[in-house]
Amino acid sequence: NNIITLSKVSKVYGNQIKTQVLFDIDLNIKSNSFNGIIGASGSGKSTLLNIIGTLDQPTQGAVMIDGVRTDQMKKNALAKLRNETIGFIFQFHYLLPEFTAFENVLMPYYIKGQKIDKKMNARAHELMDLVGLSKVKNNLAGNMSGGQQQRTAIARSLINNPKLILADEPTGNLDSDTTEVVYDLLRDINKQFETTFIVITHDRRIAEKTDRIIEIKDGKIFNDFSRI
Ligand code: ADP
Ligand code: ADP
Numbered sequence: 001n002n003i004i005t006l007s008k009v010s011k012v013y014g015n016q017i018k019t020q021v022l023f024d025i026d027l028n029i030k031s032n033s034f035n036g037i038i039g040a041s042g043s044g045k046s047t048l049l050n051i052i053g054t055l056d057q058p059t060q061g062a063v064m065i066d067g068v069r070t071d072q073m074k075k076n077a078l079a080k081l082r083n084e085t086i087g088f089i090f091q092f093h094y095l096l097p098e099f100t101a102f103e104n105v106l107m108p109y110y111i112k113g114q115k116i117d118k119k120m121n122a123r124a125h126e127l128m129d130l131v132g133l134s135k136v137k138n139n140l141a142g143n144m145s146g147g148q149q150q151r152t153a154i155a156r157s158l159i160n161n162p163k164l165i166l167a168d169e170p171t172g173n174l175d176s177d178t179t180e181v182v183y184d185l186l187r188d189i190n191k192q193f194e195t196t197f198i199v200i201t202h203d204r205r206i207a208e209k210t211d212r213i214i215e216i217k218d219g220k221i222f223n224d225f226s227r228i
Helices: 045-052 075-085 101-105 107-111 118-130 146-157 176-193 204-208
Strands: 002-013 019-030 034-038 060-065 086-090 164-168 196-200 212-217 220-226
Touching: 002 045, 002 196, 019 045, 019 196, 019 220, 034 045, 034 176, 034 204, 045 060, 045 164, 045 196, 075 086, 086 146, 101 107, 101 118, 101 146, 118 146, 146 176, 164 176, 176 196, 176 204
Parallel strands: 034 196, 034 212, 086 164, 164 196
Antiparallel strands: 002 019, 002 060, 212 220
């Protein structure tokens, strides 16, 4: 069964001067799968991922996420869906450097003004453990290494136990050893929690270890290679 279905999705940016970035994309993503998206810079990868993540809307076509159509949804419903179903990891992790790693993991709750209860706290401790940071969780994020910061961002993306994680160049800023550690962590999470992953990457080694590689070229799916 599919957690994501895109039917004839197109995206045009601009009013006066129009640029079409995606052309009639048809795409199904299987639940619990680990998918890589590759392609040249400017080919439309981030736009595609942002549409899947409901951060952006298609100009045409239908988007179905976890059984619901999102392309016509209102802002509040989208925010709720993102909150409950989707975790995001970016190349630049957007941690708050003057807060501890632990506090950063709980940040989605602080931002919403929710009171942190015992359960949330316990979950945050569990996640710091999962990403291998339990010893340094009270360090300020700004004082951590790049790999530790990205692992903190990964823990934060898991706070609501999302079914789907979207990652845009999650290791783009890391050296090759750290890249391996972070990638293996994502793979562990995929196996352990049956979380579906879509990861944009320029890193061949990462792409080669995914279940499926989707190659985007000039706003179209140019190649689609599945190992499962
Ligand atoms: P990739 O992630 O493959 O590098 P993007 O999806 O970021 O590609 O961008 C695809 C094209 O769409 C690029 O030419 C980019 O300049 C353009 N683009 C992306 N976002 C916008 C935007 N908000 N407004 C106008 N053009 C955009
Ligand atoms: P790219 O490497 O694809 O050219 P960037 O590195 O600038 O793009 O950003 C990566 C992605 O993160 C983009 O698709 C952008 O939409 C998204 N992004 C940037 N800033 C934020 C933010 N503050 N919150 C959520 N998403 C963001």
